[in-house]
Amino acid sequence: GDRVIDVGSEWRTFSNDKATKDPSRVGDTQNPLLSDGDLSTMIGKGTGAASFDEFGNSKYQNRRTMSSSDRAMMNAFKEITNMADRINLPRNIVDRTNNLFKQVYEQKSLKGRSNDAIASACLYIACRQEGVPRTFKEICAVSRISKKEIGRCFKLILKALETSVDLITTGDFMSRFCSNLGLPKQVQMAATHIARKAVELDLVPGRSPISVAAAAIYMASQASAEKRTQKEIGDIAGVADVTIRQSYRLIYPRAPDLFPADFKFDTPVDKLPQL
Amino acid sequence: MNNARTDRSLEGAMTPGIPIFSPMMPYGTGLTPQPVQSTNSLSILEEQQRQQQQQQAAQQSTSQQATQGTSGQTPQLFHSQTLTTAPLPGTTPLYPSPMTPMTPITPATPASESSGIVPQLQNIVSTVNLGCKLDLKTIALRARNAEYNPKRFAAVIMRIREPRTTALIFSSGKMVCTGAKSEEQSRLAARKYARVVQKLGFPAKFLDFKIQNMVGSCDVKFPIRLEGLVLTHQQFSSYEPELFPGLIYRMIKPRIVLLIFVSGKVVLTGAKVRAEIYEAFENIYPILKGFRKTT
Numbered sequence: 001g002d003r004v005i006d007v008g009s010e011w012r013t014f015s016n017d018k019a020t021k022d023p024s025r026v027g028d029t030q031n032p033l034l035s036d037g038d039l040s041t042m043i044g045k046g047t048g049a050a051s052f053d054e055f056g057n058s059k060y061q062n063r064r065t066m067s068s069s070d071r072a073m074m075n076a077f078k079e080i081t082n083m084a085d086r087i088n089l090p091r092n093i094v095d096r097t098n099n100l101f102k103q104v105y106e107q108k109s110l111k112g113r114s115n116d117a118i119a120s121a122c123l124y125i126a127c128r129q130e131g132v133p134r135t136f137k138e139i140c141a142v143s144r145i146s147k148k149e150i151g152r153c154f155k156l157i158l159k160a161l162e163t164s165v166d167l168i169t170t171g172d173f174m175s176r177f178c179s180n181l182g183l184p185k186q187v188q189m190a191a192t193h194i195a196r197k198a199v200e201l202d203l204v205p206g207r208s209p210i211s212v213a214a215a216a217i218y219m220a221s222q223a224s225a226e227k228r229t230q231k232e233i234g235d236i237a238g239v240a241d242v243t244i245r246q247s248y249r250l251i252y253p254r255a256p257d258l259f260p261a262d263f264k265f266d267t268p269v270d271k272l273p274q275l
Numbered sequence: 276m277n278n279a280r281t282d283r284s285l286e287g288a289m290t291p292g293i294p295i296f297s298p299m300m301p302y303g304t305g306l307t308p309q310p311v312q313s314t315n316s317l318s319i320l321e322e323q324q325r326q327q328q329q330q331q332a333a334q335q336s337t338s339q340q341a342t343q344g345t346s347g348q349t350p351q352l353f354h355s356q357t358l359t360t361a362p363l364p365g366t367t368p369l370y371p372s373p374m375t376p377m378t379p380i381t382p383a384t385p386a387s388e389s390s391g392i393v394p395q396l397q398n399i400v401s402t403v404n405l406g407c408k409l410d411l412k413t414i415a416l417r418a419r420n421a422e423y424n425p426k427r428f429a430a431v432i433m434r435i436r437e438p439r440t441t442a443l444i445f446s447s448g449k450m451v452c453t454g455a456k457s458e459e460q461s462r463l464a465a466r467k468y469a470r471v472v473q474k475l476g477f478p479a480k481f482l483d484f485k486i487q488n489m490v491g492s493c494d495v496k497f498p499i500r501l502e503g504l505v506l507t508h509q510q511f512s513s514y515e516p517e518l519f520p521g522l523i524y525r526m527i528k529p530r531i532v533l534l535i536f537v538s539g540k541v542v543l544t545g546a547k548v549r550a551e552i553y554e555a556f557e558n559i560y561p562i563l564k565g566f567r568k569t570t
Contacts, residue, residue: 151517151518154515158513164509164510168517201570202568202570205498208516208517
């Protein structure tokens with residue numbers, strides 16, 4: 001018959017009957033996609049009196065490092081998981097990031113750069129590739145690397161892997177920013193519509209999509225019952241409130257055309273704040 | 276014929292009107308007599324010119340096409356060019372020379388008109404070797420407009436007002452001159468710095484003057500759809516509004532980097548000779564016309 005070796009984790013890890021004598025225990029999960037095969041053994045901490053020599057030090061002190069060739073890579077994977085955890089990224093993005101990192105690491109063209117910088121840039125690219133881009137500032141918030149360095153590594157990685165990413169749009173960030181501000185779905189949809197129309201009508205040439213999105217959220221929230229200040233929106237979006245002001249000034253003249261047709265105005269269009 | 280052309284263009288190129296490699300140097304008598312050096316650099320320059328001419332023989336037709344449309348504006352520019360094969364003013368007519376294949380095949384106007392816009396040079400970076408070790412402290416103390424902060428940077432930063440340039444002078448004797456607006460001005464400024472150093476008592480020479488980078492800018496006078504450009508020219512362009520508001524276009528031939536902005540302004544950099552800037556702009560102009568914003 002077909003017998004398949006299950007390379008998943010040992011599912012009886014937590015059982016404590018016959019703890020030391022269970023012959024079906026075979027080791028940790030294998031990660032063949034990422035490391036070069038995980039067949040090394042580690043010496044664990046001792047239990048019982050015999051594992052300690054005189055003076056109370058444990059015999060077999062050194063836990064020999066497993067795969068020294070990809071110790072740096074394992075370290076980077078751990079760092080990537082930590083970073084992703086801080087902003088609650090799903091497993092598929094983390095896996096994609098790990099794959100990107102592995103490709104970059106094996107290529108060795110970016111060998112001199114800090115691994116953390118490469119990892120942060122890989123995380124940024126993975127989010128982009130999955131269709132849920134995070135701003136550089138959001139990645140900066142969970143990484144110790146500066147935005148400048150992440151940006152540099154980002155461009156280098158795209159060159160090294162010969163890939164490209166789609167351009168960011170205002171709609172990519174709407175759901176996240178609006179939820180963080182606690183805005184209802186109506187306001188979010190209105191803001192998405194405003195931002196899209198503003199870009200279509202070319203009211204904001206040369207402005208970063210994040211700034212346009214922030215200004216659209218400001219306009220939509222100010223027209224609804226859930227008003228938010230520029231400072232609050234700037235905090236969430238990572239843009240300065242003067243930037244929101246600048247973009248808002250550009251979209252304000254055409255405000256009546258930008259709102260969706262079925263929007264319920266709490267504050268009518270002509271009473272929107274004029275900055 | 277060729278040689279005569281190079282000699283004449285050299286004369287015009289070095290300093291306006293003054294033959295530089297004669298014993299009567301315009302910059303005072305402090306210079307150590309260096310006839311050997313001078314002729315060396317002269318012959319090196321001639322060689323470079325010949326090489327350039329050979330390399331650019333194929334491009335001559337296109338560059339002359341470009342210069343046709345703009346020759347009204349550029350006689351002064353070409354006067355100061357040393358390393359291009361563009362025709363000298365007054366010596367050749369406006370039409371391309373008989374050897375170009377364009378004239379019999381195409382009608383009066385070529386298929387795509389030249390843009391009529393000439394990029395203006397904004398900055399030239401050049402290096403020169405003064406050929407002797409320098410004591411930066413004495414230079415910093417005795418020269419005017421010199422700053423020296425060894426803890427921050429290991430070179431003397433000297434500035435002159437005419438041409439408005441800045442030079443970094445290193446203790447090895449090598450010097451970087453930045454800020455000039457033309458090749459001629461860059462060379463002139465470098466010579467002035469060399470003279471300053473010489474007057475302070477160092478046996479300064481003027482070896483291996485080389486222009487390392489030229490920056491030009493121009494305006495296409497219409498707004499550009501950068502998103503469209505990055506979609507079609509993905510392998511050359513990089514447009515990240517979060518990082519920089521302009522599109523960074525890395526042209527392969529010639530190897531020039533262009534910064535293209537929504538307003539229609541274009542910055543070209545990375546050129547070693549003026550013709551590369553012009554050629555790069557002529558290459559990008561039809562592409563930009565295709566991405567003109569219609570509203």
